[in-house]
Amino acid sequence: MKFNDLLRISTLQVFRHRHRYWGVALVIGLGVAGLITTITMAQEIKKNINLDLDLIGGATIIRGHFDNQKASMPQWFRPETKDALGRLPGVMDISLSIYALGQSKWGKEYYNHTVIGVDDAFWQVRSLSAVNGRLFGAAEVTGHKLSCVLGSRLAQNIFGQQNVYGRFLQINNDIYQVIGVVGGVGDIDLANTAFIPVTTLQDRFPGVLPDHLYLRCRTWDDVAPVAAAIPGVVQARQPEEQLRVVVSWEALKRVQKVSWGIELLIYVAISATLLLAGAGIWNVMMGAVRSRTQEIGLKKAMGAEDRDILAQFLSEALCLSMGAAILGVALGRLLVEITCSLLGSRPPEELFFLALGIGLGFAAVLGVGAGLYPSIQASRMEVVSAIRYE
């Protein structure tokens, strides 16, 4: 039997018996849709969760700094080193900062606290947001502005409240305008800190250079390889004496464990769905072979060989699984689009096509695997018994 005849006949048979197959087709479609959505969106979902990971210690943030107290000569991160680190695979964003000690005066009271000079990427890297006012951006950094953002605890201590936008505060010998209060900080030290533009700090605190670095990785799976690569990248561009790379390994392990568990659960659910679909195909094909016994006998009497009967039933099983899988692809695409609009981000299109290929491949294997035994049974039927079957 020619391939195009086989395909046409099988597709027609499946379509005409669709009342028998719709249940199995639904399960296959849902399974494939789930598989495609999970594979395509997993990284994006991880990335979005990553942005809110400060609740468990910022598991995807890597901190690098030079321990200059032990160094023979003070070290800092050169601009070319920062650029190279920013280009490492898996790095989402990078920020340089300088730590200094400051003293604020409000009224007659003095408050000692940390002052951190940060660039505009700092807030994104640390996932910080303003609870009052705003956080300074590139304009303040490039303009060397005398603006500051206070940690919530520091604002409370100095002003007795957090609604302090527009107030002026003396830090060391300079007057800064408070433009915002930063919140959502799990780290107590940062809550008790004043943040000023890194350029302003370098102007006001002579001799200080950016010796702290924060890297945010795209997902928790990128943390280990990025952390391993940092010393090599630094060493290639500058002295790396007393460089320290700090990772929240405990928090990372907890996150990876939870993530692994959730992913495993999802994939097990999808696999179970598809295996059930395979059992469904087996069952409906066995039923089809039984109910079409006379048809098999008649076709063999017409001159069909055993392999023609095998090919026809196997092809029907494959048409069923692939047809349902194609519907699943359409549903999967819809689910991906909905998830993208909810997350506000989009994965690379190649990932969708990879997932599509995996889904269709799985469905093909399922169709052939589940349909093989019934097809063999059909092909081996004895002609006279089949013709006389009632």
Add this chain to the structure above:
Amino acid sequence: MNNIFPLQKPAKVGNDCLIQVTGLSKSYVNGTGVIRILKEVNLKVHKGQMVAVVGPSGSGKSTLLFILGLLLIPTEGTYLLEGDDVFSLDRSAQARFRRQRLGFVFQSCDLLENTTVYENLEFPLIYAGVERRERPARIAAVLQQVHLEHRVHHFANHLSGGERQRVAVARALVNHPQVILADEPTGQLDRVNGHLVMDHFQGIASGGDTAVVVVTHDTEIAARCSRICSLEDGVLNG
């Protein structure tokens, strides 16, 4: 009652011997012993001949037909079709033989359900490897022979019993077989439709190239054939 089916004159028989069966026997073994269905059957059928095989129920008529159609293997005997020893063919070759040289009409298993008349007639052509562009003409030709060309795209389950059997006859003809084997082809039809089917068989046989072997228990139907053989206790007479 008017006889609207005048008795047909026997078709002109060709001199060529198409089917030659010698010493054909078929036995089954069950718990009680050996059951002999056919006992050294000898049969010759010529081109253009219409042969009826009659006998009581259980006499082995259908078994003989199935053996002639290479659907059953006999216990012993030889079977030559135009001189070819068909029992020596392997399974695949026998299937090829069936689709090229034999046509079947069954009583209870006539058309494929959920398929159109066109698709029913297309199947033998597909198995015979006929090109798709040639099929419409061949299907139209055989449907014209049975006067059902207007039903070509109708589904089989929309046809009457008589129409279904006539389409089955057309299907048996579509590959231009040398022998048509019909097992109780009128068994589930009324008298009028039964004779219509026999009209078609006579038309086929009268062409001179094809032989028709009809198994029936209906003497009126058997009388329409040019030769009647009776099968009793596994022995063929006539």
